[in-house]
Amino acid sequence: MEKNSLLIMRSLYPSMHESERKIADFIMKQPELAVNMTVAQLSGKAGVADSSIIRFCRKLGFNGFTELKINIAKNLKKPEELILENISREDSYPAIASKVFALSIQALEDSLKVLDPNELSKAVELLLNARRIEFYGVGTSATLAMDAYYRFMRIGLNTYAATDPHICRISASKLDSGCVAVGISHTGRTRDTVRAIEIAKEREAKTICITSYLESPIAKLADSLLLTSTSEARFMKEAVSARIAQIALLDSLYTCVAVRRYDSVVENIEQMTEILNETRL
Missing domain, CATH: 1.10.10.10 (Winged helix-like DNA-binding domain superfamily/Winged helix DNA-binding domain)
Structure with a gap:
């Protein structure tokens, strides 16, 4: 690439x-x-x-x-792509929505360009061979960690998500060489997530880190580094489009693992579907 x-x-x-x-x-x-x-x-x-x-x-x-x-x-952007960051106070609601959608689409396209196929393959193999997988994320990354836990749990993997700073540290301290710790941080500088990955690495667990910044503290701790790329608009400093890209990346990992474990995955999904049908009207 x-x-x-x-x-x-x-x-x-x-x-x-x-x-x-x-x-x-x-x-x-x-x-x-x-x-x-x-x-x-x-x-x-x-x-x-x-x-x-x-x-x-x-x-x-x-x-x-x-x-x-x-x-x-x-790699120069086309003129129509340069409007993405120009959300202004004078924009109509439909115009703002159009720009937000365009920003998210651009984040997905840019993230696919920076995604290293070798790092993706390495991450998939780590997940496939893990005895236990833990996802760490705090703040806006907490929902991503929980969503990843839910997806991987549904296909039969032994997973857990920690989003409380104290629990992240304690849970990471219980890992060993047969485990994989996945840290999610847009900036790569979230102190609690970085510390959890540090502790996991000290316990000889393998680490997968998802971030938008190549030389961030969390990136330096990764056995497999998965990058996303976003350019946040003026009114979107909390990395809204970064979450979209990271969801797609986590979905990619999930799908790769599911394809490799197709038979057992189908069985687990059928069981889960039967159980969840009881909750639906």
Whole structure:
């Protein structure tokens, strides 16, 4: 899968130094100008040294500025896509809804581009071989952890979800090398979730981490790192579209596991359906 430099910049942004952020800010705001600049021109506009531009390119995984520019040019958004973040107070309700839907669609498309197939395969194998799976998420990630627990439990896997900070820590401390801990954090910096994954790793459990930021604290603890990519609108700082992308990612993991365990999954689903039919009118 070909790299997308603009998505990589967004993912690495929180971990960048000041000079790197200046370069990223200019490129992400005016990519059309950046692709036609020299190193000297970009360094002048960003207010950094020429050498900082070269180091920035290498941080993103490119050999030099020319290679970076070519990649940016390939991944420039179409004009109609640039409206996604421009939700304003003057917008009508239907216009706001249209932009929110478009933002969620874009998050799904961008996340599929940054999803590493090798990391996805590794995560599926870890889940298939786990004696016990625990999902950790607090705040807005708590509902994702609970939903994942419910889905995997229904197909017969030994799972649990912890969303209370204290219970996350205690539960993680009971894991061992036969277990898998799944940490969900959009920023990758949620202290309670990161700590739970740290404890799980100390107990030799395998770790799967779902985040939007490549060099975040939780990403550094992952045996399998699954990235999502979102660009939050002005009025959506709580990562609304990130949750949409993470739901799709968790559904992908669930479906991959279900396909691999097809016969037992069908049996479990039939049993659950029969039980749940009693609750329906």
